[in-house]
Amino acid sequence: MFLLIAAAALSLALAVPPLASWSWLPGPPAARAAAPPRVAIVFEHAGASLADLAPIYAMHQPFGLGIFPHKRYSVQIVRDAMAHGLVPILHLPMEARNPADTAPVAGAVWVRMTDAQITRIVEDDLASTPGVVGVSNHAGSRATADPRIMTAVLRTVKARGLWFEENRTTPASVASDVAARLGVRRVLITTYLDDPPVDIERKVRALIPLAQRQGSVLAAAHITTGTPRVVLRLLPEFRRAGIVFVPITEFLAP
Ligand SMILES: [Zn+2]
Known part of the structure; x- marks a missing residue:
């Protein structure tokens, strides 16, 4: 009987991937002595396409994913993002000084x-991205400079936890x-x-010495500029440098 239980426990243990296979965890105990340099990346502008997300899902890292409201795949992407260990974030479009920077997006x-209209629009946007854990601004050079607008937006964000x-x-x-x-x-x-979308490989690679020097670095990129594939290609360099990818939530000020 004991042997049977032991065998069952062993087969169960084997069915679960060993922790060491999760590449975002620090390596062997010796390498963990000093805190590894941390990098958090948020990829934004998800919602209209599923194909753009394949390289992000392939990396198995806890990146943030900024998802536009009211897009064809907004709901599905929040669900898929969580299943892939990503941090799903509502990417809230906000008025820019240059109208072309905000358009053409809904919500x-x-x-x-x-204030009441703002509350309603943010609630509607959240309803179109059920399951997001945070909110980020898309554009917004005019709206983020306006205390009344930001108060209305952030009251709603706070009310939703x-x-x-x-x-x-x-x-x-x-x-902020x-x-x-x-x-x-x-x-x-x-x-x-990737803003502007030039020299992307150099900018991605530059995160390595920056994280080593500062201990951590936060960066954002877009899913439509090819940046996810660049990060995927450079992943071995990050690994060799001892970089650990962490969720953006590690950097939230209380
Ligand atoms: Zn944006």
């Missing part, structure tokens, strides 16, 4: 809206300040790997 926050990732698009942004005042957990991203 955008415009500064002419009343979510956090906010600021993509800073203007030095006049008050987004308002989030701090309202007690919304938040994280600021200022490093972009």
Whole structure:
């Protein structure tokens, strides 16, 4: 009987992949003595296509995934993202100074809206991306500089128990300040790997010495610029350098 139980336990243990096969975990105990340099990447603009996500899913790393509301695959991508260990985030379109930067996306926050309209649009956007754990701004150089707009947006974010990732698009942004005042957990991203979409490989590779020097680095990129494939190709270099990919949630300010 004992042997039977032991055999069953062994077969069960074998069915579960050993922890060491998860490449984002630090390697052998010796390598864990010093904290490894950490990199968090958020890939944004998901929603309209499934094909763009294949290289991201193939990496098995806890990247963030910014998903547009009301897109053909928004609901499915949130579900798939969670199944692949990604962090699903509503990528909330917000008014930019240059209208072309915001359009053409549905569910955008415009500064002419009343507070009640903003609450409703953010709620609608969240309803079209059920399961997201945070909200990030898409564009927003006009809206993120407006304390009233950011207060209305972030009150809704807080009411839903979510956090906010600021993509800073203007030095006049008050987004993170308002989030701090309202007690919304938040994280600021200022490093972009493909904006503009040139020299992407160099910028991705530059994360390695930057993370080694600073201990950690946060960066954002877009799924439509080819950046996910570049990261996939350079993954062995990150691994050799002892870099650990971590979820953006490790960097949330309380
Ligand atoms: Zn965006």
